[in-house]
Amino acid sequence: MNRKSPVYLNALRAFEASARHGSFSGAAEELKVTSAAVGQMVRGLEDWLGMPLFHRTTTGKARLTPTExxxxxxPDIRAGLDQLVIGLERLRASATSGILNVTVSPAFAAKWLLPRIDRFQARCPETDIRLETSLKLVDYKAHGIDIGVRYGDGSWPDLIAEKLMDEEVFPVCSPRFSEIGSLNVPADLTRQTLIHDLSVDPALGFVTWDRWLRAGGVSDSQPQRGMSINNSAAVLQAAIEGRGVALARSILAHDDLTAGRLKRLFPDVTVPSTLAYYIVYRSQYASLPKLQAFRNWLLEEAGTARP
Structure with a gap:
């Protein structure tokens, strides 16, 4: 590579965008400049190369067609521009080496991550966690996210996903509620207030009350009362406060069960979830020491440490 040659980075971007859109106007809209500016940059690149880059049609609807x-x-120009973006992102990452940008759901943060995060901070005091909580799938690139934990089937385009924890779904309630609620068999649940978790779409495979009741031998159930909440942590809190019986996710309910704030009902009925928790990150950041340290800590905390 001749590094003494003039580099027309803006002109290359203008050329690539014009080729993709088939017009200077389409490229101008993407690059947030005027069509005249795009045309001038492309013509300057053509002058430097000493060759035309487009066939320009003058009949019908004007469209730019790249020369052979x-x-x-x-392809090489597009690959080079992509590499430049990655290189700049690496510079950004190294410039903020003390900050690790993490994304998780609000419930996972409240019920699993935050109660344990002090152990990571004690191990890596030089790394500051910047936590973004959202029920929506965050765009890692647009939001500058380094790593996160997602709940799903493990398939997210352009991201590496490593399974962190499987889980089971089962009914829970406060110990006091179980004493006064006459909960002897699963069918008794149909006469109770059932708390529904709306934070995960059943179409993705999330276990619903209807599915759990069928697994418990209750067919054609018609629960009379119910409460619906779109936050898994709030679902558990409602059960802790005696508002009804919640369908709990085992990972999120673990600490509340251990502390005696919740009681699992009908443990003989086992309904594993087809979804799981995954550590998710971008491949270009996989070798960052701070990311690797956090990944390894997550695996150790989950009891699934890998070599």
């Missing part, structure tokens, strides 16, 4: 030589060069 330009078309042949486009």
């Amino acid at each position: 030589r330009a078309e042949h060069a486009l």
Whole structure:
């Protein structure tokens, strides 16, 4: 590579965008400049190269078509521009080496991560956690996210996903509620206030009350009362306060069960979830020491440490 050659980075971006859109106007809209500016940059690049880059049609609807030589060069140009973006992101990451940007759901943060995070901070005091909580799938690149924990089937485009924890779904209530609620068999649940978790779409495979009751031998159940909440932590809190019986996710309910704030009902009925918790990160950041340290800590906390 001749590093003494003039580098027309903006012109290359203008050329690539114009080729993709088939017009200077489409490229201008993407690059947030005027069509005239895009045309000028492309013509400057053509002058430097000493060759045309587009066939320009003058009949019908005007459209730019790359020349054969330009078309042949486009894959390398696109790959180079992508590498430049990655390089800049690496510079950004190294410039903020003390900050690790983490995304998790609000419930996972409240019920699992935050009660344990002091152990990571004691191990890696030089790393500051910047936590973003959201029920929606955050765009890692747009939000500058380094690593996160997601709940699902493990398939997210352009991201590495490593299974962290499987889980089971089962009914829970406060110990006091179980004493006064006459809960002897699963069918008794149909006469209780059932707390529904709306934070995960059943279409994705999330276990619902209807599915659990069928597994418990209750067919054609028609529960009379119910409460619906779109936050798994709030679902458990409602059960702790005696508002009814919640369908709990074992990972989120673990600490409350251990502390005696919740009681599991009908442990003989086992309904594993087809979904699981995954550590999720971008491949280009996989080798960052701070990311690896957090990943390894998560696996150790989950009891599934890997070599």
